[in-house]
Amino acid sequence: MAKRTAIVTGGTRGIGHAISIALKNAGCTVAATYHGNDEAAKAFKEETGIHVYKWDVADYAACKAGVAEVEKEHGTTDILVNNAGITRDAMFHKLTPEQWQQVIRSDLDSVFNMSHQVFPGMRERGFGRIVNISSINGQKGQMGQTNYSAAKAGMIGFTRALAQEGAFKGVTVNAIAPGYIGTDMVAAVPEDVLKKIVAQIPVGRLGEPEDIARCVAFLADDNAGFITGSVLTANGGQYIAA
Numbered sequence: 084m085a086k087r088t089a090i091v092t093g094g095t096r097g098i099g100h101a102i103s104i105a106l107k108n109a110g111c112t113v114a115a116t117y118h119g120n121d122e123a124a125k126a127f128k129e130e131t132g133i134h135v136y137k138w139d140v141a142d143y144a145a146c147k148a149g150v151a152e153v154e155k156e157h158g159t160t161d162i163l164v165n166n167a168g169i170t171r172d173a174m175f176h177k178l179t180p181e182q183w184q185q186v187i188r189s190d191l192d193s194v195f196n197m198s199h200q201v202f203p204g205m206r207e208r209g210f211g212r213i214v215n216i217s218s219i220n221g222q223k224g225q226m227g228q229t230n231y232s233a234a235k236a237g238m239i240g241f242t243r244a245l246a247q248e249g250a251f252k253g254v255t256v257n258a259i260a261p262g263y264i265g266t267d268m269v270a271a272v273p274e275d276v277l278k279k280i281v282a283q284i285p286v287g288r289l290g291e292p293e294d295i296a297r298c299v300a301f302l303a304d305d306n307a308g309f310i311t312g313s314v315l316t317a318n319g320g321q322y323i324a325a
């Protein structure tokens with residue numbers, strides 16, 4: 084890969100941690116963002132030497148200021164990985180408006196907030212890679228996750244639409260739909276529920292963050308210019324989407 088500048092949202096922990104390292108190893112200058120966990124970000128920076136930035140991707144103005152700061156320090160953004168996300172699970176009849184809004188804002192509005200900062204420049208320069216981390220549960224739906232499933236399905240619609248706008252300008256937009264990956268997010272799932280989930284995964288294990296990072300590095304590569312508007316499923320065979 085040519086020397087590219089990449090922003091990875093939520094790039095300091097979990098899947099994002101592995102994505103940031105994979106892009107660094109591919110030769111990119113990486114800016115990893117996070118929201119509140121300073122301790123994890125500090126440890127990540129010390130471990131990897133990757134630059135870290137703190138802002139809330141649910142906040143448009145914060146994204147604007149944050150991307151401007153990254154670009155001032157490292158140059159224009161070639162690759163954006165919209166990875167930051169949260170869950171606030173509850174059965175729909177118990178789901179609060181706050182839980183709905185928090186997830187829509189953090190997981191879907193954030194994709195607009197971030198992509199809107201970098202897409203015009205990518206278009207002008209004739210090169211860009213946007214990779215959106217969706218979810219198996221955006222493809223198939225999941226009980227207790229109407230908010231999350233809606234946000235993650237929304238990311239797929241966004242991906243398919245923006246891909247059509249970017250294609251003739253050298254900007255590809257793709258999504259990855261991970262299955263269950265062993266991160267803090269999944270550690271929050273009760274053990275008995277997790278056991279049942281693993282039993283439904285044909286490869287017989289949770290995914291590793293690196294399984295997803297590999298997909299991102301592939302889609303972000305200079306040579307991946309013919310792949311756009313796609314949803315790359317990486318779920319151990321748990322759900323085979325059309």
Ligand code: NDP
Binds near residue numbers: 095119269
């Ligand atoms: P983690 O909870 O391990 O890490 C989430 C990261 O996102 C952290 O760096 C966190 O920052 C950051 N983040 C969360 N909200 C915000 C915000 N509002 N602004 C800025 N940064 C934010 O999550 P995972 O690594 O498990 O998940 C990463 C992505 O992959 C998510 O979009 C998730 O939905 C998706 N996914 C995960 C799956 C899984 O099984 N784990 C399966 C399918 C999809 P901080 O450290 O400061 O909290």
